[in-house]
Amino acid sequence: MAGISPQDAFKSARQYMGQPFAWGLLSDCTAACAVFADLHGQDPLKGCLDSYSTAFGAARILKRAGGYLEWCDATFDLVKVDEANSGDLALIPSADNIGFALAICMGGDEFASKSEAGMVITKSEIKGAWTWRF
Numbered sequence: 281m282a283g284i285s286p287q288d289a290f291k292s293a294r295q296y297m298g299q300p301f302a303w304g305l306l307s308d309c310t311a312a313c314a315v316f317a318d319l320h321g322q323d324p325l326k327g328c329l330d331s332y333s334t335a336f337g338a339a340r341i342l343k344r345a346g347g348y349l350e351w352c353d354a355t356f357d358l359v360k361v362d363e364a365n366s367g368d369l370a371l372i373p374s375a376d377n378i379g380f381a382l383a384i385c386m387g388g389d390e391f392a393s394k395s396e397a398g399m400v401i402t403k404s405e406i407k408g409a410w411t412w413r414f
Contacts, residue, residue: 284319285366286386288319289366289384289385290386292319292384293315293384293399294392295315297399298398298399300396301395301397303334303335304331304332305333307338307394308381308382308383310325312381312382313382324358324369327357328355330351330355335376338378348371348379348380348382352369352371352410358411359412360410361410362409363409364391364406364409364411365387366385366386368384368409368410369385369411370384370410371406371407371408372393372402373404374393385409389403389405
């Protein structure tokens, strides 16, 4: 299977992450999953029953799961990988109260994630990564 090009990942990320942040609707998690679904045709949130509309609600869900990484592992029916490739989901450190953000790999160590103003590209290490490719 051919991989996702950095250009395709950037184009999709800009489309889904370009709007201002909104908890539950256009947050880091929902936006990154929308990009992933656009690129791979597989929705990582399919079957997810968790919903939130505030930072407190998101934090409560993640605490109940044991943390953001544990929530991702339990929620996504995807292949977990040690290194993210262009188009893959990745959990990266963030400066907000939750401490991590779900992002899309642009290639190498660059990731697109949702910010208060829209999309931001960050160089980062990852805490976890998931792909659709086998």
